[in-house]
Amino acid sequence: MENRKKVAFYTLGCKLNFSETSTIARNFQDEGFDRVDFEDVADIYVINTCSVTENADKQFKQVVKKAMKLNDKAFVAAVGCYAQLKPEELAAVDGVDLVLGATEKFKITDYINDLSKNDMGEVHSCEIEEADFYVGSYSIGDRTRAFLKVQDGCDYKCTYCTIPLARGISRSDALDNVLKNAYEISQQGIKEIVLTGVNIGDYGKGEFGNKKHEHTFLDLVKALDEVEGIERLRISSIEPNLLKNETIEFVSQSRTFVPHFHIPLQSGSNEILKKMKRRYLREVYTDRVSKIREVMPHACIGVDVIVGFPGETDEHFLETYNFLNELDISYLHVFTYSERDNTEAAEMDGVVPANVRAKRSKMLRGLSVKKRRAFYESQIGTNRTVLFEGENKEGYIHGFTENYVKVKTPWNPELVNTLHEINLSRIDEDGSVRMEFLNVEA
Incomplete structure (x- = not known):
C-alpha cells in the first residue's frame, strides 16, 4: 500500500489511559493508518496525557522532545486528562500541533486532515460538563492481559483530585456492551482481563447519561463471570465504601475473578x-x-x-x-x-x-x-496458577499468580501467554518467587 501514513502512540498514567489509547489506535487503523512503535519514525505521534502527578506534566515535554527527535516534521497530538485541564499550556509546548479535550479525543481522526506543522498547537477542548456521554474502550495487542474500561468520570469531590475536572461526571458502559467487548477480547487469545475505570465501584450510574442505576457493580461482576473463553478477571482499583461484602463473597467463589483487590x-x-x-x-x-x-x-x-x-x-x-x-x-x-x-x-x-x-x-x-x-x-509451599508474560528479562520469563505473586523461571518462549499449575518454592534475591511446575508437559 503506497503512501499509508504511520501513527505512533505513547501513554502516560493509568490503566484506563492504556485502554483508551488502544481504542484510539484501532480507530486510526480502521481509517487506513499503519500503527508503529513510538521508537519508530512516524508521521503522527499521539500522546495520551495524565494529570495525577507533577511528574506526568514534565514527562509530557520529554515525550514530545523524543517524537521531534525521531521526526521533526511529524504531527504531534495531545489527548487525555492533562489536555482537558491545561490545553493552552500543552499547545504552547514546542512541537505540539493539536490538543484535544475529553469529548474530542475519540474523534481525533476527524481532526487530522492536514498534517502540516502549526506554529502553535490548535486546541479543541470542551467545558467538562459536555463530557456526559460514554465511549467504551479496551486495550489488546500490547500484553498478555487486556484492560477493559467499564466506567468513566467521578462524582466524588476529593479535595486533592482533578479527575472530575478532567473526565467529568460518573457514567458507565451498558452491560451488554461490556460483555460484547469482553467476548471480543477473549477471541484474541488473551487470558486475563483487568476491569478499569475512574471509579468502577460506581458502575451502573449514568448509563446513557441518566443517573439511574440500571445495573450494579455486583451485576457486572456476575455477568462477566459467565463470559466464555476468559480465564481470568481482575478488579483494578475500587473504593472501600463501594466494595460490598456480596462482591467479596462472589469473588471468593467465582470461576474467573482472581483473589486480588x-x-x-x-x-x-x-x-x-x-x-x-x-x-x-x-x-x-x-x-x-x-x-x-x-x-x-x-x-x-x-x-x-x-x-x-x-x-x-x-x-x-x-x-x-x-x-x-x-x-x-x-x-x-x-x-x-x-x-x-x-x-x-x-x-x-x-x-x-x-x-x-x-x-x-x-x-x-x-x-x-x-x-x-x-x-x-506466606505463599511459599502453596500451589497456584501462573500466567506468563512475553518478555525475556536476563534469561528469565516472569508471570503473576492469580493472587499477584510475581514468579520467574528460565526463559522458554513456549510459555508466553500460557497458564500453568505451579508450586511456589522460594524467594529469589530479586524479590520474585521461584517455582516448580506441577503439570508434567511443561
Whole structure:
C-alpha cells in the first residue's frame, strides 16, 4: 500500500489511559493508518496525557522532545486528562500541533486532515460538563492481559483530585456492551482481563447519561463471570465504601475473578480522611480487609496512600504508618501529595515541606517492601496458577499468580501467554518467587 501514513502512540498514567489509547489506535487503523512503535519514525505521534502527578506534566515535554527527535516534521497530538485541564499550556509546548479535550479525543481522526506543522498547537477542548456521554474502550495487542474500561468520570469531590475536572461526571458502559467487548477480547487469545475505570465501584450510574442505576457493580461482576473463553478477571482499583461484602463473597467463589483487590486508603487518620473528603473512615477499611481475609486468606490486597497532604502532622502520619503496619495487606502504592490547580487542597493551610513529604514517602515505601516480602513468604509451599508474560528479562520469563505473586523461571518462549499449575518454592534475591511446575508437559 503506497503512501499509508504511520501513527505512533505513547501513554502516560493509568490503566484506563492504556485502554483508551488502544481504542484510539484501532480507530486510526480502521481509517487506513499503519500503527508503529513510538521508537519508530512516524508521521503522527499521539500522546495520551495524565494529570495525577507533577511528574506526568514534565514527562509530557520529554515525550514530545523524543517524537521531534525521531521526526521533526511529524504531527504531534495531545489527548487525555492533562489536555482537558491545561490545553493552552500543552499547545504552547514546542512541537505540539493539536490538543484535544475529553469529548474530542475519540474523534481525533476527524481532526487530522492536514498534517502540516502549526506554529502553535490548535486546541479543541470542551467545558467538562459536555463530557456526559460514554465511549467504551479496551486495550489488546500490547500484553498478555487486556484492560477493559467499564466506567468513566467521578462524582466524588476529593479535595486533592482533578479527575472530575478532567473526565467529568460518573457514567458507565451498558452491560451488554461490556460483555460484547469482553467476548471480543477473549477471541484474541488473551487470558486475563483487568476491569478499569475512574471509579468502577460506581458502575451502573449514568448509563446513557441518566443517573439511574440500571445495573450494579455486583451485576457486572456476575455477568462477566459467565463470559466464555476468559480465564481470568481482575478488579483494578475500587473504593472501600463501594466494595460490598456480596462482591467479596462472589469473588471468593467465582470461576474467573482472581483473589486480588486494590483498595485506595489515602490516609490512616480519620481527621485527614475528612479533610480529603473521602467517603469512609478507617474503620470501614479495616472491615473490608477483614472480610477479604475471612473468605480468601490467600488474597493479595494492595493499598493506595498519599503522604504530605496539607495539615498532615507527624502524629497523623504515624497514625497512618501504624494503621498500615498492623493491617494484613500485601503491598502499598505510595503517592507524595502534589498541589493541583483548582482543587480545594491547594488552598489549605498546613503545607507540609517537600523534604518531610519525601521522608514520609520513603518510610512507607520501606513498609511496602516489608509487607510484600511477608505476603510472598506466606505463599511459599502453596500451589497456584501462573500466567506468563512475553518478555525475556536476563534469561528469565516472569508471570503473576492469580493472587499477584510475581514468579520467574528460565526463559522458554513456549510459555508466553500460557497458564500453568505451579508450586511456589522460594524467594529469589530479586524479590520474585521461584517455582516448580506441577503439570508434567511443561
